[in-house]
Amino acid sequence: MNPAMSFLDSIFVNLKLWTLNLIGHFLPGWAVILASIVISGVVILCLGPVIMMYLTLLERKVVGRMQNRYGPNRVGPWGLLQPIADGIKMFTKEDIVPTNADKVIHLLAPIVIVVPALMVFLVVPFGRDMTAADLSIGVLYFIAVSSVTTLPIFMGSWASRNKYSMIGGMRTAAQMISYEVPMTLAVVPVIMMSQSLSTASIVNAQEGLRWFVFTPWGLAGFVIFFICTVAECNRPPFDLPEAESELVAGFHTEYSGMKFALFYMAEYMNAFTLSAIAVTLFLGGWQGPFLPSWVWFFTKTFALIFAMIWFRATFPRFRVDQLMGIAWKLLLPLTLVNMLVAGLWYFIPGITGWVGAAVILAVSFLGLTALNKPVIPEKRVYLLEN
Amino acid sequence: MTRPQIAKEKNPVFGTGILQGMWVTMKNFIDSYFKKADQGGIFTIQYPEELCRISENSRNFPFLVYDAAPDSPRCTACGICERECPTKCIHVEMAKDTAGKPLRKPAVFEIDYGLCMNCGMCEDVCPFDSIFMDRVYEIAGRDRTKDMLIGKDALLKPNAYFQKIRPKDAADIDARRKAAEAKKAAAARPATPPDAGGTAS
Numbered sequence: 001m002n003p004a005m006s007f008l009d010s011i012f013v014n015l016k017l018w019t020l021n022l023i024g025h026f027l028p029g030w031a032v033i034l035a036s037i038v039i040s041g042v043v044i045l046c047l048g049p050v051i052m053m054y055l056t057l058l059e060r061k062v063v064g065r066m067q068n069r070y071g072p073n074r075v076g077p078w079g080l081l082q083p084i085a086d087g088i089k090m091f092t093k094e095d096i097v098p099t100n101a102d103k104v105i106h107l108l109a110p111i112v113i114v115v116p117a118l119m120v121f122l123v124v125p126f127g128r129d130m131t132a133a134d135l136s137i138g139v140l141y142f143i144a145v146s147s148v149t150t151l152p153i154f155m156g157s158w159a160s161r162n163k164y165s166m167i168g169g170m171r172t173a174a175q176m177i178s179y180e181v182p183m184t185l186a187v188v189p190v191i192m193m194s195q196s197l198s199t200a201s202i203v204n205a206q207e208g209l210r211w212f213v214f215t216p217w218g219l220a221g222f223v224i225f226f227i228c229t230v231a232e233c234n235r236p237p238f239d240l241p242e243a244e245s246e247l248v249a250g251f252h253t254e255y256s257g258m259k260f261a262l263f264y265m266a267e268y269m270n271a272f273t274l275s276a277i278a279v280t281l282f283l284g285g286w287q288g289p290f291l292p293s294w295v296w297f298f299t300k301t302f303a304l305i306f307a308m309i310w311f312r313a314t315f316p317r318f319r320v321d322q323l324m325g326i327a328w329k330l331l332l333p334l335t336l337v338n339m340l341v342a343g344l345w346y347f348i349p350g351i352t353g354w355v356g357a358a359v360i361l362a363v364s365f366l367g368l369t370a371l372n373k374p375v376i377p378e379k380r381v382y383l384l385e386n
Numbered sequence: 387m388t389r390p391q392i393a394k395e396k397n398p399v400f401g402t403g404i405l406q407g408m409w410v411t412m413k414n415f416i417d418s419y420f421k422k423a424d425q426g427g428i429f430t431i432q433y434p435e436e437l438c439r440i441s442e443n444s445r446n447f448p449f450l451v452y453d454a455a456p457d458s459p460r461c462t463a464c465g466i467c468e469r470e471c472p473t474k475c476i477h478v479e480m481a482k483d484t485a486g487k488p489l490r491k492p493a494v495f496e497i498d499y500g501l502c503m504n505c506g507m508c509e510d511v512c513p514f515d516s517i518f519m520d521r522v523y524e525i526a527g528r529d530r531t532k533d534m535l536i537g538k539d540a541l542l543k544p545n546a547y548f549q550k551i552r553p554k555d556a557a558d559i560d561a562r563r564k565a566a567e568a569k570k571a572a573a574a575r576p577a578t579p580p581d582a583g584g585t586a587s
Contacts, residue, residue, distance in 0.1 A: 065418040066411045069430050314411040315404075369400035 009292040013129050016040075040132040044121045052268040053083035058302075059309050066313035093257035101254065102159040109156030110255065110262035116148040117269040123199050124276045127286045127294030131200045138199035139191060142277055143184055146232065149270065150176040153241065153251050156263070160254035168250025171320065172241035175231060178327040179238075183228035185335035186221045189342035190281045199277075203285030211284035216357040217342040220365075222282035224331050224338070226304065229274035231327070233267055235308055237315035240323060275304035329372050337364040442552060445519035446504045448476075448497060450541045451548050459542055460516035463492040467508035467517055475501035476508060495541060499525060500534035515559050521551055 007014075016039055024032050057072065057079060064071030072079035097106055123138040125131040135141050150173055157169025190212055191197060194205035212218035231238035242250030252263045279285060279300040288296035318326070337360065345357040414426075421427035431438055448467075452459040463480035481493035508517045520543075527533025549556040 062415065065428075066415045068414055068418060068426075068428055070428060070432075310408060310411060310415075313415075314407050366399070372400075 005290075005292065009128060009294075011292075012127070012294065044118065044132055048118050048121060048269045048272075049265060051272050052265045053087065055268045055272060055305065056086065056264070057083050058305070059312070062306065062309045063313045066310070087261070090258050090261040095257040095259065096254075098160060098162065098254050100161045102161070105155050105159035106254070107259075109152045109159060110259040110266075112155065113149065113152035113266040114262055114269070116145045116152075117266045117273065119145045120270075120273040120277070124273060125200050125203050125280055125285050126276075126297055127292070130286075130294060134198060134200045137197045139187060139197045139202070139281070142199070143180070143187070146270070146274070147176065147180050149232075149266070152266075156255065157251035160251075162254050164247045164249070164253045165251050168241045168243075168247050168253070172234065172251060174320075175234075175238065175240060175323060175327075178324060179228045179231040179331075182224055182327060182331035182335045183232065185332070186225040186228065186338065187281060188335075188339050189217050189221050192339070192342055193346065199280050199285075203280055203287060206284040206287050208287065209284075209289070211282070211287065213282045213284075215345060216354065216361055217338050217345055218282055220334065220338050220341070220361050222278065224335055225282065226278055226307070227326075227331065229278055230308055230311060231323075233270035233274055235267070235271060236312040237317050238323065239317060240320060243317055245317075271305060271308055272301065275301045275308070278304055325372065330368055333368055334361075334364065337361065440521055442554060444521045445506055447499050447502055447520050447522060447525070447536075448506075448508050448517050448541075449520040449543050450495065450516055450538070451518060451545050452542050453545050456539070456542045459491060460514050461492050461495065462490045462514055462516075463495070464513070466511050466513065470507050470511045472505060472507060473501045473503050475499075492538060495538040497536050497541060498534055499536055500530045515563060518548060518552070518555075 016036070019039065020032055020036055023035050027035075060082075061071035061079070072082040075081040075085045097103060120142055122133045123131065123135055123141055125134075131138075153172045153176075154169045157165040157172070160166075190202060193212065194202045196202060196205070206212055213222045234241050240250075241247075242252065247253070252260055255263060276297075279297065283300045283304075286293035286297040288300075291299075341357045341360050344360070345353045347353075348356060417426045418428045423429035450459055450461055461478075463478050465478050465480075468474075468476045468478045475498040477494065477496045477498075478492050479494035481489040481491050483489055504519070506519050509519050525534075545556070545560075549560075
């Protein structure tokens with residue numbers, strides 16, 4: 001790696017070190033440690049909302065293009081100031097609380113929902129040595145924290161005292177809990193192979209171009225994990241909790257103004273962090289040739305977010321029974337097979353393991369889909385004879 | 387009677403239909419950057435900057451045509467349009483000279499665009515080819531009693547404008563008027579030499 005590249009590669013790390021050194025000249029050691037925490041925290045707290053703002057713009061632009069129209073292009077060049085205009089609008093809107101709502105919980109839900117979304121940012125390795133907190137149980141932490149999202153959504157829906165909200169909340173609980181199972185199990189082969197729960201060392205295990213997605217079990221795991229992440233952040237086609245055509249707006253029917261915006265913020269930050277974790281676990285994180293590590297990381301993450309937006313522009317919403325069927329009858333057995341396949345792949349080296357793993361996965365996929373084929377009853381025709 | 391056949395499933399492998407659907411949206415996304423509107427690209431018209439192409443048959447509010455100068459319009463203030471107008475949005479008053487003699491041109495000609503329903507009856511009934519339907523549409527106002535009441539000065543537009551917006555109709559009407567004038571002149575010519583005729587007889 002040439003010096004210019006390594007300078008760019010570690011520019012953010014060096015910037016932080018330089019600031020800490022500067023502080024160290026004037027302040028005692030404990031203050032430097034505190035400053036180190038504060039710097040990381042502030043960067044993450046700023047990064048989350050800014051990413052959310054521009055994800056809304058990106059989504060509207062891309063979905064617009066896919067539907068043969070321009071997205072927002074009036075506010076600022078290419079509509080770049082649109083998120084700011086939206087933010088101002090959200091702040092100035094009236095905050096309506098239903099009379100019969102549980103006021104405290106109704107207020108707390110949108111605040112609480114942002115917390116897990118921001119907390120997941122802690123373990124995301126944005127680049128080489130750019131993990132805010134390199135926990136030794138990073139993946140476990142991510143799974144635990146991201147599943148908390150169910151709770152504030154249910155809080156909001158329950159506290160609104162509205163039937164639409166309630167149904168939306170119930171659906172959220174059912175959906176998130178169901179999809180957490182295959183999601184967690186899809187991560188297991190990655191942990192088996194990298195022999196670590198720390199996100200940074202999982203990335204390090206994919207050194208060079210040995211990304212996990214280039215293996216049979218990695219590809220299957222990635223697809224399953226990605227489908228589950230889309231379901232986890234309630235994005236189309238898994239947006240049953242906020243199905244406009246059925247439930248007005250689902251769990252955030254009774255929210256307006258900034259509270260509503262906070263729900264949206266959490267949703268988009270979840271989309272970002274879940275894509276980031278998918279990149280970390282399967283697409284090699286920040287690993288990649290030529291470009292600085294953080295450029296690779298953001299490129300891959302935004303590619304996955306683009307895929308999420310692409311899904312939204314393409315697919316109609318699932319029916320509730322189809323949603324549950326996919327999680328329990330297709331994805332869950334596939335993840336179990338996938339774990340077995342990962343073991344086989346590890347112990348049978350060379351092309352045999354590769355082909356064997358691929359064949360087992362393909363056969364089990366075809367078998368499961370054949371077993372899951374819905375029974376379409378033969379159409380009955382009644383002849384009118386006189 | 388045979389039973390209707392149930393359509394066979396086209397995609398044997400689960401998921402191929404999903405990929406086909408995704409390809410459709412991706413194609414739209416790519417085409418939106420590289421293709422023209424009529425080939426599958428974006429056909430949105432960015433309104434204030436670019437305007438929709440209006441067909442020649444487009445009609446909405448009436449206006450008055452003058453030939454040489456706004457002082458001598460084609461309109462003779464006959465009031466037929468005023469009487470025929472279904473919504474009674476036209477108001478005409480004939481001009482009079484100082485002696486009180488009618489001048490066969492309007493002193494007041496007002497159309498309430500707020501009332502007008504764009505039927506075009508005034509155009510149909512006008513015997514002097516004076517009132518025609520325009521194609522203006524950016525006429526929003528803040529006050530419907532003041533801003534929508536269009537006076538004579540705003541209504542009068544040159545014949546060149548009419549030829550520009552509706553070339554085919556304008557050409558027909560101009561030809562008809564020219565023929566009528568020629569006929570009138572021809573009819574007037576034998577009337578001019580009554581003396582000659584008298585001397586001959």
